[in-house]
Amino acid sequence: MALTNPTPSPARPTVPDAPTALASPDTLTTLASPHTATTPAPPHTATTSVRPTAPDTPPTPAAPTALSGGSTPPPAWRRPPRLDAVDRDVLTLYLFTRVALALVAYCTAWLFPRSPEAHSPGLFTEVVGQWDWSHYLHIARDGYFPDDPAARPAERDNREAFFPGFPLVLRAVHLVVPEWTAAGLLVSLVTGAVAVLALARIARLHLPRAADARRAALLLLVSPCAVFLAVGYTESLFLALALPAWLAARRQDWRAAALLAAGATTVRVSGLFLVAALVVHFALTARARGTLRGLPWLAVPALPPLLYSWYLYARTGDWMAWKHAQERGWYREFHAPWEAWGTTWDAAFGHGYTTPYALMWQAELVAMAVGLVTVALLARARRWPEACYIALSLWALGTSYWYMSIPRATLLWWPLWIGIASWTLRRPRWLAAWLCLSAPLSIVLAVTFFSGRWAG
Numbered sequence: 001m002a003l004t005n006p007t008p009s010p011a012r013p014t015v016p017d018a019p020t021a022l023a024s025p026d027t028l029t030t031l032a033s034p035h036t037a038t039t040p041a042p043p044h045t046a047t048t049s050v051r052p053t054a055p056d057t058p059p060t061p062a063a064p065t066a067l068s069g070g071s072t073p074p075p076a077w078r079r080p081p082r083l084d085a086v087d088r089d090v091l092t093l094y095l096f097t098r099v100a101l102a103l104v105a106y107c108t109a110w111l112f113p114r115s116p117e118a119h120s121p122g123l124f125t126e127v128v129g130q131w132d133w134s135h136y137l138h139i140a141r142d143g144y145f146p147d148d149p150a151a152r153p154a155e156r157d158n159r160e161a162f163f164p165g166f167p168l169v170l171r172a173v174h175l176v177v178p179e180w181t182a183a184g185l186l187v188s189l190v191t192g193a194v195a196v197l198a199l200a201r202i203a204r205l206h207l208p209r210a211a212d213a214r215r216a217a218l219l220l221l222v223s224p225c226a227v228f229l230a231v232g233y234t235e236s237l238f239l240a241l242a243l244p245a246w247l248a249a250r251r252q253d254w255r256a257a258a259l260l261a262a263g264a265t266t267v268r269v270s271g272l273f274l275v276a277a278l279v280v281h282f283a284l285t286a287r288a289r290g291t292l293r294g295l296p297w298l299a300v301p302a303l304p305p306l307l308y309s310w311y312l313y314a315r316t317g318d319w320m321a322w323k324h325a326q327e328r329g330w331y332r333e334f335h336a337p338w339e340a341w342g343t344t345w346d347a348a349f350g351h352g353y354t355t356p357y358a359l360m361w362q363a364e365l366v367a368m369a370v371g372l373v374t375v376a377l378l379a380r381a382r383r384w385p386e387a388c389y390i391a392l393s394l395w396a397l398g399t400s401y402w403y404m405s406i407p408r409a410t411l412l413w414w415p416l417w418i419g420i421a422s423w424t425l426r427r428p429r430w431l432a433a434w435l436c437l438s439a440p441l442s443i444v445l446a447v448t449f450f451s452g453r454w455a456g
Contacts, residue, residue, distance in 0.1 A: 083197075084210075086200060086204075086210050086211055086213055086214060087197055087200065089211075089214050090196055090197060090200045090213070090214055090217045091193060091196075091197065093196075093214065093217060093218060093221060094192065094193055094196050094217070094221060097221045097222065097226070098189065098192075098230060101226075101227060101230045101446055104443060104446045104447060104450065105124065105127050105128055105446070105450045106121075106124070108127060108446075108447050108450035108451050109121035109122055109124065109127045109450070112447075112450075112451040112452075114126075114452070125179065125181035125182065127450050128181060128185065128230075128231050128232070128450065129181045129184070129231075129232060130231070130449055130450070130452055131449070131454075131455075132162075132233060133181070133184065133231065133232040133233070135157070135159050135161075135162050136162060136166055136167050136170060136184065136232060136233075136234075137170075137180055137181075137184070137232075138157070138159060139159050139162060139164070139167040140167035140168075140170040140171040140174065140180070141171075141180065144159055144160060144164075144311075144312075144315070145315050157329075158325040158326070158328050158329035158330075159325070160312055160316075160321045160322050160325040161322055161325035161326040161329060161330070162322075163234075163265075163266060163267055163268055163269065163304075163305075163308060163322070164266065164308060165234070165237065165263065165264075165266035165267030165268070165304075166187070166233075166234045166237055166267055168266075169187055169237060170183055170184055170187060170232070173186055173187055181232065184231070184232025185230070185231070185232060187232070187236070187237060188229065188230055188231060188232060188233065188236040188237070189230070189236075191236040191237045191239070191240035192229050192230065192236035192239075192240070194239075194240040194244070195229070195236055195239035195240045195243055196217045196220065196221065198239070198240070198243035198244045198246075198247060199213075199216055199217055199220060199239070199243055199414055199417065199418075200213035200214065200216060200217050201213070201243075201247055202216075202243060202246060202247055202250075202414060202418065203215075203216035203217075203417075203418045203421060205250065206418050206422060207418070207421060207422055207425065208425070212421065212425060213421075215421040215424065215425070215431070216417050216418045216420075216421040219417045219420050219421055219434070219438070220411070220417045222435060222438050222439045222442050223410065223411065223417070223438055223442060224363075224407065224410075224438060224441040224442050224445055225407050225408045225410065225411055225442075225445060226411070226442050226446075227442070227445055227446040227449050227450075227455070228408055228411060228449075229411060231449070234267050234268055235408070235411050235412065237267050238264055238267045238268050238270065238271070238412065239411070239412065239414075241260050241261070241263040241264040241267065241271075242260070242261070242264045242270075242271065242274050242412070243414060244256075244260050245257045245258075245260035245261040245263075245264060245274065245278070246274070246277070246278075246414070248260060249278050249281050249282070250281075252285065252289075252294070254282065254293075254294030254295075254297045254298065255294070255297050257278055257297070258278075258297035258298055258299075258300040258301055259297075259300065261274055261275055261278060261300075261301040262300050262301040262303060262304055263304075264301070265301045265302070265304045265305050266304040266308075269305070269322075269396070270393060270396075270409070270412060271301065271304075271305075272301075272302075272305065272392075273388075273389050273392040273393050273396070274301075274389060275298065275301045275302065276388050276389065276392055277385040277386060277388050277389035278298060278301075278385070279298055280384050280385040280388050281385040282294065282295065282298060284384065284385070308322065309321075309322070330400075330404055331400060331401035331402065331404075332400040332401070332404070333400065333401060334399055334400070335399060335400060335401055336399070337395075337398050337399055340398055340399055340400055340401065340402060340403060341365075341368070341398075341403075343401060343402040344361050344364055344365055344368075344402045344403040345361075345365065347361040347402055348361035348362040348364070348365055349362075356448075356453060356454065357454065360454060360455075361402070361403070363407050364402075364403035364404065364406050364407065365403065366407075367403075367406040367407040367409070367410055368394065368397075368398060368403055368406055370410065370416070371390055371393070371394045371406065371409075371410070371413070372394065374390055374413065374415065374416050374419070375387050375390050375391045375394065377419065378390070378415055383415070386414075386415040389413075389415075390413050390415065390416075393409055393412070393413070394406075397409060420434065
């Protein structure tokens, strides 16, 4: 059962939905710019000068010739995916970590039953279906505005705060998998596999060898908040859309990037931050290419949020009903960044909350520090699109009444995990040190979530 706070703060009630402990910002990596190994020309071989391209611009493929058949290869989004040895290793690692989390959930059900006098554990679906899962379940099963009042027992459960992407996918899968929680787990299982594969493909653009991409996937899968990639939450589905969108943008396939980003904006408001990163990347590469071809596609990802706002307006008369629901339920009204830091600091160290809640506020402060350092390192490396993406996320999460959900948001910061992978490649001993810190925290937070306590 959820922890309660016997001594609530006079300023706000304790109804947080916030994430978890995270590693120290001192362990952050130096994020290097993408690099490509070059092979020296053999002796007595004339070399041809190549026009330099922008840092984020991939090499332009050679035009088809008669020797190659004269046909242009199909765009990347039309080609069937092919898994190489590294991809298979990443998927194997992913499946092992899913089994590990299932084992943690099983043990938690026996060690921390809902009743101290219980002689049998609770249902597995009850153990893994905690916190925000109930909101997604109610939306998928009953809709945002059910006709039956019993389907929305709370006077204001603020379900409008959650974007419709995940509930729509959940409802579709439910047609095949009748048990709702099992359907949610299946969605996260499949989309999580797509997400780690895409992360590994992005990592190959930044790391010396393709095999090193496995390290970035490992760091994500054993990160402190990794449990949210396995349960019925939106993180896996969002990453399964956002990371391929970023890959498509790196390949200059703006149609695929826009369509995938549109899916991401259907799932989370964070998708708009991804769109901003795509726009910055387009601006940087368009200057090098000398063309604006593909620009109209970048308007497509704005359509899902507009349609959702229009739907809420038709039912409530409020274009920003989703934002106001967040303010009512999670205190996300605007406050200056220093005010939000101060309020979170008082909650973490002011002894106004019970120790489990105070620990979570401490995790929020650490995650904010990690994010700020990450943005600074990305800016120093002149990786402006990724810096923009994380900076907007920090601004949105760091200008509320207090910090909330920042540790869980680190799962969506793919440059962080690729950067740590790059850093540990140069300092191999630090990989073991990082894993010794991150893996136990990951288990602790999984137990916290599965036992019904506040973990994000």
